[in-house]
Amino acid sequence: MGHLITLATSSLNQWALDFEGNYERILTSIRIAKERGATMRVGPELEIPGYGCLDHFLEGDTVLHSWEILGKLLQSDETKGIICDIGMPVVHKNVNYNCRVIIHDGQIILIRPKMWLANDGNYREMRYFTPWQKHRQTEDHYLPRIIQSITGQLKVPFGDAVISTVDTCIGIELCEELFTPASPHILMGLDGVEIFTNSSGSHHELRKLYTRVELLKEATLKLGGVYLYANQQGCDGDRLYYDGCAMIAVNGRIIAQGSQFSLNDVEVVSATIDIEDVRAHRTKASRNMQAAASERYQRIEVPFALSEDEPHKIMSPQGAKSLNVAYHTPEEEIALGPACWLWDYLRRSRTQGYFIPLSGGIDSCATSVIVFSMCRLVAEAARRNDTQVIADARRIVGEPENSSYLPTDARELCGRIFHTCYMGTENSSPETRKRAKELGNAIGSYHIDLNMDTVVTAVRQLFAFVTGIKPKFKVHGGTNAENLALQNIQARLRMVLSYMFAQLMPFVRGRAGGLLVLGSANVDESLRGYLTKYDCSSADINPIGAISKTDLKKFIAYARNAFDLPVLDEFLNxxxxxxxxxxxxxxxxxxxxxxxxxxxxxxVFGRLRKVEKCGPYGMFMKLVQEWGSRLSPLQIAEKVKLFFFEYARNRHKMTTITPAYHAESYSPDDNRFDLRPFLYPSRFPFQFKKIDALASKLPDQSNADEAPSKKND
Incomplete structure (x- = not known):
């Protein structure tokens, strides 16, 4: 028999600055790990204060409170007899670092600072932290007095080192370090590290999980080893949803996987592995030649064995074979990710539900179906007797804590917490009014149907009284300016009415509190600026603000069958x-x-602009290759110029756009993800002239016969 070791990793639904709640969730995960026989537990990145503290990481309070919580963990009996890898900020020599603190039996073994920081896209870690640049080096870190009094330690090692137990060697990575080309696990593995931990704050994007899984497998395929991946889960206070999916990999195989989307506050993934499998995997001569020449890491010794001499201990079934990794389709991701995010936002904001202007179109329809999906998830959790979900649901719907109410019926719950409202005018069609009402009935929302013509007319009459001019629509002989103004006033009045109804509907229904207003502008409309500033796209939060219209249509087609909502056919058509x-x-x-x-x-424009980093000329060059078989260079040039003109002149709208669930890599969200100006030379004179000059010279291939394929010799 080999050396069997039970290891545990976790996904925690931490909340920025919720120190007490975060402490309880950390402690629960350690308790579960020990109950499963684990001798090592790994948690997500910055789990004590929460990953999303942002500029609060610059405050001394955040660091102080993190030490205070760590002190409680060190004193807890739950942390005895197990190695715990815990995340928090640490100030070393007046420099702020993102750290893992490794503890065992009331002692701090090592403080490992992050060496490669995430500093693009949604992440600004270098705004708050400094990377540790002394690779394979440690220094003495003098502990705060509150910790000295608990551990009896004056100082502990701080830096890039590994941990040597009686029976194996452990190395630590932090999130981004797995994604870098020269990941630390490579050199650590060559120096004999057999178990690697990675504590992450990795957010959900559609179709992103595959990349994470492949990196985990690759990390141990050539190198050999056990890899424990932990991740934050849930909405911790911002636009991101961290999608959990804690995993364990051995020698290039995923052997254990947690859920990607869950209402659980704590999820622990564990496996019993044979460390001899790692040693057998590393017998290749080429690997050993590199290992023999590798530079050494300082080893911090711990008089503790992860394995036990237990003849009756049995290796996990999954430890012997690969697990079929569970991937959700993009449609399922839309149904689950934003729904979980909405639930966290609702319960943590301590409001009484959601309100949406339901237009009868596919965007507000998709948003409403996501809310219904949230209610379905809550009902499923209640049927499993999830006490936290049940307690939150009772508080939200206004039932007392000791009530017997169980939110096991998704439609009934939807009727209590979700309010839909069709705000019609004389320009609205009977078809959209009918679709809105039928959708409300199908999902069980509290639906309101109103006409707002009197409000719109009052504003038009006020303008006419003040100016002596009554604006007209274009079809009635009005100018473009009049036409646009009359459209915008309808849209903006819907926003005003939405907030009035959201504030008063709980009162009308005999309850206290208010509702959160949901926006429903999709990522493509935001990118193009095809929305009215401060209209009903202006809301409290928007679950579809970074999802494309194309993906939303696919989601509606999926939900029609998965949620038994045949009414969605009408929205699709x-x-x-x-x-x-x-x-x-x-x-x-x-x-x-x-x-x-x-x-x-x-x-396509959005991906090329953001993901491929194309300006107008670069986008034109790309699209000539991609679209040249169906459009002429002059037609492509006109499309590119129109897109950049509209994008540029509407970019200011992104400065006030409703905070949206981040789901797409080309989101134009100015506030966090897409840091670009909002005052442009919108005609791009230099760039457009260059495009026009080239387009006039390029041959038109749009009607050419398809060239014969070339075969490889």
Whole structure:
């Protein structure tokens, strides 16, 4: 028999600055790990204060309170007899570091600072922390007096070292360090480290999990070893949803996986592995030649064995074979990720539910179905007797703590906490009104149907009284300026009415508190600026603000069957329209016609602009190759110029856009993710001239016969 070791990693739903709540969740995860026989437990990045503290990491209070919580953990009996890898900020020689603190039996073994920081996209770690640059070196860190009094230690090692137990060797990585080309685990593994930990604060994006899984497998395939991946889970106070999915990999195989989307506050993933499998995997001569020449790491010795001499201990079944990693389809990700985020936001904001202006179009429909998905998840958790979910649901719906109420019926729960409202005008169609009402009935929301023509008319009459001019729609002979103003006032009044109803509907229904207003502008409309500033796209939060129209349609098609909502067929077949202009025999307003581009084209523009980092000229060059078989260079040039003109002149709208769930790599969210100006030379004179000059010279291949394929010799 080999040396069997039970290891545990975790996903925790931590909340920024919720020190007491975070402490309880950490302690619970350690307790569960020990109950499963684990001798080592790993938690997510910065789990004590919460990963999303942002500029609060610059405050001395955050560091002080983190030490105070660590002191409680050191004193707890739960942390005895197990090695715990815990995350918090540490100030060393007046420099702030993102650290892992390794503890065992009331002692601090090592403080390991992060060496490669996440500093792009949604992450600004170098704003708060400094990377540790003394690789393979440690220094003495003198502990705060509150910790000295608990551990009896004056100082502990601080830096880049590994931990040597009686029976194996452990190395630590932090989140981004796995994603870097020269990851620390490579050199640590060559120096004999057999178990690697990675504590992460990795957020959800559609289709992203595959990358994470492949990196974990690759980390131990050539190198050999056991890899424990922990991750933050849930909404910890911002636009991101951390999607958990704690995992354990051995020698290039995933052997244990946690859930990616869950309402659980604590989830522990464990496995019993044979460390001899790692040693057998490392017998290749080429690996050993590199290992023999590798530089040494300082080893911090711990008089503790992870394995036990237990003949009756049995290796986990999954330890002997690969696990079929569970991946969700993008449609399932949309159903689950934003729904979990909405639940965290609702319960932690201590409000009484959500309100949405339901237009009868696919965007507000998708948002409403996501809320219904949230209610389904809550109902499932209640049926499993999840006490935390039940307690939160009772408080939200206004039931006393000792009530017998169980939120096991998703439609019934939806009727208590979700309010939908169709705000019609004379420009609205019977079809959208009917679709909105039928959707409300299908999901069980508290639905309101109203006409707001009197409010719109009052504003028009006020303007006419003050100026002597009564503005007209274009179809009635008005100018473009009049037409746009009349559309915008309808949209902005919907925002005003939304907040009034959201504040008063609980009162109307005999309850206290208020509702959060949901926005429903998708990522493509935000990118193009096809929305009215301070209209009903202005809300408290937006669960679809970084999801494309294309993906939303696929989600609705999925939800139609998965949630048994046949009414969604009508939304899929409807032409997207704002319904802000009068409908005539010869004219019906349509979004894509208004925008001058399709939603599919917008998705392409968005990816090229953000992900591929293309300016106008670079985008034109790319699209000549991609679209040249169906469009001429001059047609492509016009599309690119129109997109950049509209994007540039509407960019200011992103400075006030509703905070949205981050789900897409080309999100234009100015506030966190997409740091670009909002005052542009919107005609891009130099760039557009260069595009026009090249487009006039390039041959038109759009009608050319497809060239024969070239075969490799």
């Amino acid at each position: 409807a032409v997207p329209t704002a319904e802000l202009e009068p409908i005539t025999e010869s004219y019906v307003q349509a979004d894509e016609a208004d925008m001058g581009m399709t939603y599919d084209e917008l998705s």
